[in-house]
Amino acid sequence: MQVPFLDLKRQYEMLKPELDEVVREVLAEQRFVGGPRVASFEQAFARAHQVRYCIGVGNATDALFIILKALGIGPGDEVIVPAHGWLSAAEMVLLAGAQPVFADVCADSYCIDPSDVEARITVHTRAIIPIHLYGQMADMEGLQQLATRHDILLIEDCAQAHFASQSGRMAGSIGVAGAFSFYPSKLLGAMGDGGCITTDDIVLAEKCRAIANHGGKEKNDHQLPGLNSRLDTLQAAILECKLQHAGDWITGRNHVAGSYNNSFKDIDQITSPQISLGNAHNYHLYVLRIQQRDQLKAHLESAGIQTEIHYPLASPFTPAFAAMGHSEADFPVSVRLQTELLSIPVYATMTHDEVKYIVRTVRNFYKR
């Protein structure tokens, strides 16, 4: 049996009639940038995430850059980001002219650790960018206490956290702004790149929208220097169509994750994802924490089961940030996660047999 890590073809097959129809409509309209379809998707996405404003942009990396620019974060400022996770936030802090400051993550949630964040706060700290990693939210209550006490902003990296929530509050609705990705493999994926910014602050929303569009509301309106980063019309139409199915996909993913959790709980060598109190997980990824990670990966691959490593190297140790001169002792948890995490397939269209096959193959490895 071959089990791909993610099978977008199956998702397309299920939605083909409606997706083909909206694509046909957009092609017939020949309007590819802006317009009512983009506004309609933005409103639907904002509603689903309990925020007032949603601004479609080119991708989540741009979203983070635009938020930082709109908040006036730049030279002389420090922004705290997690050492473990995708590196967009750290990159964009640097490109905005500010200084990224890495903090370690929690050993259970893999999200940024508020106590380590606290140790790295200085008079220059302007913001913290938690990543809601793998589909569950970082400890926003802990971070909010720090933010309030030190007068620091929270910007949420929600690229993996569509529809995730914490104590009933949606990802992207707690900090000053949230950045979402619609990269094809994300929980809500476009057919190309896409992203958005969420916020409740109308001034920030308008500033972000302007920066994403050459600094103005319309052509030849340039209130400030900006860039070109827009969610295009075709992607917005596709996303609005897919948005209606996201709830079912999360239910399906939770079902698969539940089977894994049950099947692995008697294996001492496996730590399944641990859900922090109050969190609703979207299972964007199902990440095992294990010893002998590379051997298990090889065992699964040889059985036709595709897996991924998120992430082989903690951000501070990538060549992009090597100049900061960090050592492994600075981020003990992140360092261990480099060799202990393995993501196995989780998606709503997996068959019962595929899940059973993966469970059996993992169990065989530990029984040898």
Ligand SMILES: *Cc1c(COP(=O)(O)O)cnc(C)c1O
């Ligand atoms: C995918 C991802 C991003 C970047 O998203 P793009 O839309 O590809 O720019 C940022 N942060 C995290 C945590 C991600 O997983």
